[in-house]
Amino acid sequence: MDVALEKRQVERAYELLAPVYDFIFDWIFAPGRQAAILHLGLRPNDTVLEVGIGTGLNLPLYPPSCRLTGIDLSGEMLDKAVERAQKLAMPGVVLKVMDATSMDFAENEFDKALATYTISAVPDPVAVLREMRRVVKPGGSIVILNHFRSERKLPGHLEDLVAPVCTRLGWKSNLPMTPLLNEVGLTPELIVKVNMFNGWRLVKCVNRK
Ligand SMILES: C[S@@+](CC[C@H](N)C(=O)[O-])C[C@H]1O[C@@H](n2cnc3c(N)ncnc32)[C@H](O)[C@@H]1O
Incomplete structure (x- = not known):
């Protein structure tokens, strides 16, 4: 499908989902x-980018x-994150509407980056991961938490079958x-299965560049 569409x-x-998300x-x-925040291994004063931060459920x-920067394509989702950050009194948090496929950040700007339940929600996951690699320092951590296509035959076929509706x-x-x-040159250091039925994978990579 056309990426712009x-x-x-x-x-x-996400405009429709924001109120009930x-x-x-x-x-x-x-x-x-x-588990994802734990595996980021945050140290005091680390700069962190959260890609597709949504309503900010990770903020607490x-x-x-x-020192967290959160970006999201959806203004409606991000409005909820802004409210949450204010309630939690987190002055070190910066939230911006931004397309993760073309980020407005310099190379090597962040120590670490996180994307939870986002990589399968973006139209162009390759472009997003490339951007994450670009803005994270060499040796920095990139943590991705997502549902990926099952490697088992039947569940994999079922996931293909429902894909048009899910999109x-x-x-x-x-x-x-x-x-x-492989396409973006990331090698996992750690893969942990999480959530219900171990149906989601937490992938931690070191940004080698
Ligand atoms: C399933 S939600 C996950 C939200 C949040 N990370 C969480 O853990 O609850 C996916 C989010 O990715 C955002 N998103 C989709 N495409 C994007 C893009 N190209 N750039 C930035 N955010 C995007 C959506 O707007 C949505 O808020």
């Missing part, structure tokens, strides 16, 4: 979130000293992990 579909989907995605996906999990709802059900990481 898919991007408009994603924007529309936390109700659906908070508790079910909480274990993965906790960051240490207070963290309209704003995410890809059948994104294959290994070819994606």
Whole structure:
């Protein structure tokens, strides 16, 4: 599908989802979130980029000293994140509407980057991961938490089958992990299965460049 069209579909989907997003995605996906922030291995004063921060459900999990920048394509999702950051009194948090495929950041600007449940929601995951590599310092961590296409035959076929419907709802059900990481030159240091039925994978990579 045309990337520009898919991007408009994603924007529309998250405009509609924003008011109910936390109700659906908070508790079910909480274990993965906790593991993802833990595996970022944050140190005081680290600069962190969260890509597709959505409504900011990860915000309470960051240490207070963290210098976090969060970006999202959807203004409606980001408005919720702004409210949350204000409630949590997190002055070190900067939130911006931005397309993760063409980020307005310099090379090597961040120590670490995180994308939770986002890589399968973006129209062009390769471009997003390339941008994450560009803006993270050499040796910095990139942590991705996502559902990827199952490597088992039947579940994989089922995920292919429902893919057209899922795309309209704003995410890809059948994104294959290994070819994606290979294409962008990321080698996982750690892969942990998380959440219900171990259906999601937390992937930690070191940004070698
Ligand atoms: C399933 S939500 C995940 C939100 C959040 N990371 C979480 O853990 O709850 C996917 C998010 O990715 C955002 N997104 C999709 N495409 C994007 C893009 N090209 N650039 C930035 N954000 C994007 C959507 O607007 C949405 O907020």
